[in-house]
Amino acid sequence: MFDQITQAFMHYGIWGLFGLAFLDSFIVPVPPFFLQIAMSLIDPSAALRYATVAFTGSILGAPIGYMLGKWLGKPILKKILPEKWTALATEQFDKNGDAAVLIGSFTPIPFKVFTILSGVFNYSLSKLMLFAILGRGIKFYLIGILFHFYGQHAKKLLDDYLEISVLSIGIFIALAWLIWNRRKKKFAQHQ
Known part of the structure; x- marks a missing residue:
């Protein structure tokens, strides 16, 4: 299915890539x-x-x-989960939403999961956009830079080192977020 969808969008060239990336943010199951x-x-x-x-x-x-998460996700969530679970999930997303969105926008996990859940759990849209810009920027431009400098050899580099690279960058982003969050808390305590 991934190959068929990718081939269908590839037929439209750069507009197909734009369309797939746009739709990946909320509906299509194939990442761009x-x-x-x-x-x-x-x-x-x-x-x-x-x-x-x-x-x-x-x-x-x-x-x-x-917006889909905000409008449709909440009613669906209330029907399928007990209120206490929804409250707990909302609380956890309030606490860890920054890290979830930042790391999630970079990882191979479908991006729509994080955009929709952000709406469902009333996460800040401006924070979603900020962390999406950072995470998605790193992801797409890392690939672009590899191919720009290494040409077709970049495919072999991705095949050989993609998992370890994504894991390393994910760990780096998570550590940077933790350090930033702790400093923010210490600063707030001293105020």
Whole structure:
């Protein structure tokens, strides 16, 4: 199914990449990551342009996922989960939402999960957008830069080192967030 959807969007070139990245933020189950790699493999000189197109589509789609979560997610959640679980999930998202969105926007987990859950749990839309810009920017531009500088050899680098690279960057982002959050708390205590 991933291949069929990717091929269908690839037929439309750069507009297909934009559309897939946009729709990935709230509905389509295939991340634009695969299409971006395929297109960058064919034309490495345009890899940074592809990164920009995928990044822009993804960021523009994020508020739609957020609004879907806000409008449709809450009623569905209330029907399928007990109130105490919903309250606990909301509390946890309030506490850890920054890290979840930042790390989630970078990882291979479908981005729509984080945009929709942000709306469901009343997470700040401006924070969602800020952390999406950071995480999605790192993700798409890392691929774009690899293909821009290494051409078709970047595919081998991604195949060999993608998991460890994503894990390393994810850990780095998580640690940076933890340090930032602790400093923010210490600063608030001294006020």
